[in-house]
Each structure stands twice: as C-alpha cells, then as structure tokens.
Amino acid sequence: MKIICVTILFWPFFMLLLSEKSQTSKTEVKVNFTEKNYSLIPEDISNNITILDLSYNQITLNIADTRVLQMYFLLTELYLNENKILILHDNSFSNLSSLEILNICRNPISVIQQDAFIGLNKLKQLYICQNKIIHLNPDMFVPLNNLKLLNLQGNFISYFDVPQLFHLEIITLYGNPWNCTCRLFNLQNWLNTSNVILEKENITMCNYPDSLKCYNIKTVPFAPECHSTLISSVTEDFYVNFRSISNSTFDSSLNNVTRNSEHEPLGKSWAFLVGVVVTVLMTSLLIFLAIKCPIWYNFLLSYNHHRLEEHEAETYEDSFTGNTSSSSQIPDINSEDTTVIFEQLHSFVVDDDGFIEDKYIDTHELCEEK
Template sequence: MKTTCILILFWPLYMSLLTDESQTSKTEVKCNFTEKNYSLIPADINKDVTILDLSYNQITLNIRDISVLQRYLLLTELYLIENNVVILHKNSFGNLFNLKILNICRNSIRVIQQGAFIGLNKLKELYLCQNKILQLNPDIFVPLKILKLLNLQGNLISYFDAPPLLHLELIILYGNPWNCSCGLLNLQNWLNTSNVILENENITMCSYPDILKSYSIKTVPYNAECYSKFPSPITEDLYINFQSISNSTFNSSLNNLTRNSEHEPLGKSWAFLVGVVVTVLITSLIIFFAIKCPIWYNFLLSYNHHHLEEHEADAYEDDFTGYASSISQISDINSEETTVIFEQLHSFVEDDDGFIEDKYIDSHELHEEN
C-alpha cells in the first residue's frame, strides 16, 4: 500500500522529466556546413539550430557574420575550426546565451578585444588552440562564469596571468613560448593552489631564459627576489581589489581634469605668471647692484650741512656757557678746578669764529671769508 502511494506521488514528476528529455532530443537541430568554401556565415540557416559546424571555410567573423549569429538564439555548440578569423570583436557572441561549446581553433587570431565573450554565461568549453595570440588579458574571461575547460595550446603566448575562472577544471597551455621569469609567478601559484588540472604538464616547458628550459611552468624554482616583487596568493585578491579601486579613482580624476581642460577657456593666469617672473628678476638685479655697488647709497647716508648764522652762534655760546655753569653748580668740586674749567671754556668761546668745524667746509671759502 505504501509503495503504491509513493508511486502515485512521484509519477507526475517522473513523466515530466521524461517529457523534458524527449523535447530536448527532438529540438536538437544539427547543421553541418564544413568545407563549403564559405566566406560568410549563411543567413538562411534554420533558426532553431542548436549545433552549427562551419569548420574548414574562409569565414572571417566580421561585423556582418556577427549580426547573422545573433539570430540563432538556441545554439549550444558552435564550431569555426580552420577559418580566417583574425580578430574577435566585442560582443561577437552577444545573443548566444545558451552556447556551451565554442571552438575557434586553427585560425589566425591575433587580438581578442575586451568584451568578446560577453553573453556567454553558460559556456563550459572554450577552444582557442593553434592561433597566433601573442598577448592575452585574463579579464576577458570574466563573463565565463561556469567555464570548465580552456584550451590555449599552440599559440605565441609568453606571459599569462592567473585567469579569474572559479569553476575551471582543465587548462591546456603547452606549445607556447613561455617566459619563466618572475612575471609567471602568479600563474604558477594559481596552478599549484587551485584545483585546476594542467593538461600535458610535462611538455608545458619554459622557453626563456635558457637556464630554465628544462623546467615545467608549474615547477620553476623561483628565488626570493621574485616573491618580493609579486604578492602572495593569500593577499592577491586584496591587492587586485585595491588596485582596481585606485585605478578607477585615478582614471576618474584624470578624465575630469582632461574634460575641464578641454572645455574651459584659458584665463589670464599666464599673464600673472609672467608678471611674477619679471618682478622677481628686477628685484634680484636691484639686490645684486646694491651689494656689489655700495657707493651710490653712501651719498644718501651723508647729512646736509650749511654755515651757522650769527644768532645761531650766539645761541650756541649761551647754551654751552649755561651748560658749563650748571655743571659747576651741581658738581661739588674745589674753586681752583672751577676756575680752570671756566677759563678753558672762555678761551674756547673767544677763539670761536662763529662756525662749527666741518670737514665738508671748503678751505678756500673759509679763507676768503676771513
């Protein structure tokens, strides 16, 4: 009785699963256009196609091909093996949300633009083998959130940083001229600390420098200097986040500065700057001549002089005599000394000719007046 009840309860679920599998098998549509000498992707393919093979043609995957691909929304597998693809443009596979396998091996790909794999959220296998890729930015793989297999075999890659692929299980890197200097340390750390399997590890060898040619890229013995140049795996994520924040802040500031410099008219700051420079130069010259040529200000420091008038001489004599008498009254000295001082003062007044001795008085004029 219990068994019967259980069967009754789970029977609708079982039937729905069978129905989904049958519908999946029925909706799988394969289109094989290999070795047709096509230079463009045909536009008259069944829109319900799920597996499309365009290998061994002359397709370049240009703008027109990209627009045609956008029509096949149900594609789960796309094969473009041995065509004439040179560059993967941004949004080359934008509408292929259901794509799980993408194979573009044996082409002439040299450049993969940022955003080339946008929209491939369900992609699990990516084959880029035997192309002419020289440099590869690992950030282009960010949209591939569930990628499990990445094949980069047989390219011209000498340096490759650790890609941000959390679900990657297998990576193929042999057949590239790897430069095993310190720059490859992050990739080695990632290969040794993650669960990713490096296929054909024994033949994924270093090409540079010569002393490391016998090592696999996964077993290169790096020295302490390399570890000091590159962050450890523990702090790598923090370093990347900090670097991205600082770069974005710097770029925004630089963009604002450039935008302001482009749109705002030039003011009169240059005129002010010229005035400041001229003022500094003139002041420096004045100070230089003042130090090197001090004769000119000696004249300014000298005092003006003139002949004393008669009433000025009398006033001077009275003042001087009064001053002497005050001294005699205040000082408590003997009479003899007082008499001597008075006589000296009196003789000085009688000999005075009404002029104050001045070194600037011309001797010739003094002689004429006498």
C-alpha cells in the first residue's frame, strides 16, 4: 500500500523528467554543414533532425533545394546565412510547420515573393538582415501568426508599411536609408502606439531629407499635412475593406459586364431578354386561364347562337308570306304541304334554353285554355 502511495505521489515528477529528456533529445539532433562549399542542400541527412546549419556555403535555394527541405519537416531551426540566395520563391518553406527560427542574413536577396513564408505558422524569429531588399510588401508576413522578432537591419529599404503582425515584440530597422516624408508617418505612428520595441532606436536614423538626418524614425517631426494624409488613408482602407467583403461578387460581375460591353452593344441583348421574358409570361398566363377558366372557350364556341332580333323576325315573316303566295300559284300543293313547309322554315329557332319565342301564338287562346 505504501509503495502504491509513493508511486502516485512521485508519478508527476517522473513524467516531467521524461518530457524534459524527450525535449532535450529533440533539440540535440543537430547537423552542422557550415563552410562545406555546398551548392545544394544535401539529401542524405536523417529525417529526424531538428537543427540544420548550412551557413557559409553556395546554396541558392532553388526548386531542388525546396524539395529537399520538405523532407526535414521536424526542423525547428534553419540557418542559411552567408549563402548565394537571390530570390525567396513562393512556398520555399511550406512543409516546415515546426520551424521556430529562420536566419537568411547576409545573402544577396533582392526579391521576396508574396507567398514565400506560407506554412511557417510556428515561426518566432525571422532574420533577413544585410541583404539587398529595396521594398517589402507587409502582407507577406500575414502567415507568420506567432512571429515575435523581425530583423530587417542593413537592407536598402526607404519606407515600410505597417506589417500585419499582432504578436510581434521586437523589430530591427537600423542600417536602412529611411525616407522620412509623409510616406513613413504610418510606420512611426504604429511604433509609437503599439507595444513593439524598436531595437537600437537611437541609430535608426532618417536618410532623407537632409534637414531631418539628425532624427530617428520614431521621433522625427512630420508636417501637418501628413496627419491629414493618415486620416484619409485610414478612411480609405476601411471603405475598401468593407466594399471587398460586402460587394466582391457584384464588383466582379460588373467588371465582366463592362469588359463585354466593349465588344458588343448592350441594348440589343437587353431588348432580346425582355422580349423572351414577356413572351414566356404571356404564354403561361394564357395556359393558366385556359385550364382554370373553361367558361372562356365555352363562350367562344357558342358565340353564333343568339336570339333573333325583332327586325330579323319580320324579315323572316315577309319571306314566309312571299313563299306562301308563290306556292299558292302551284295547283298540286295542298294545305298539308303548306303546314310542313311552315314547320321547316321555323325549325332554325334554337331551343337550348327551353324557351321558344313565337309571335303566331295567340295570347287570348292561351288564357282561355288556362
């Protein structure tokens, strides 16, 4: 029982020691290939390495090197300083999701493509010092969600927009030819309002104009028009972001319509579309009325059945009188034949409604019969 109690008490300490040993063993897997005059990253390295130092070589970090780096997905530190890298291509470190430190200082890097740092979600320290970079797009740092240190010392950067780095703690910017005009005002405002520490602030000096060379970029006085420029730029950015979120689909469709309008007239297509829609609606309405309201076509089928008007009845009487007078000249026709002819002449009366209008019925005889 005592043994069990002692085991339970010391079990957390035992597990802590194991975890520390495992972490120590992971950080101790280090490979050092400095000053080997390598032009390519070697492929025969163990896949479980965590620290790879390739400093002072001839590596250019081309497509073949990028493919080899994807094999070492357990890397936490990578040192490529003092090599021959000219361009950081897109997805150069895409498979290094455990990388925490990346050092590519003292290379002739002049271009960093937009998606060069995609996949480095755990990166904490990025060193791009002493290269030949002239301009940096701050959006390229967006994938670096956990970056705490950014070193841009010793490049040719004259202005730099505010980077989208929410966990950044230290930034190094000295050794660049800073242009302290209104274009740099946003960066100064960010450095003074955020919690980011500007390393070696006292030597991060303005290079242009000459009248401001005695100021560092964090304390340089700006003209009043720079403040109005800041307000207008913030308002414009807010408006652009709002439009891009709410009306992106509409804008793209509008652009397509505008491009198409350069090749064909817009009025004919709209007229044709309206004609098709109206035709379909009218056809559907007629079909609906024909199915739901059969009284319409019943009326159309029986439109030729109507009562005789008074003048039409008199016309038929005159014709009947003429016929009887002419028939009296024929000696062979008797009174029975005359009655038959009379009945045939008056057989056109329609009795669909059950009522017969006959002007030859004596109303006095009907009253006597009743």
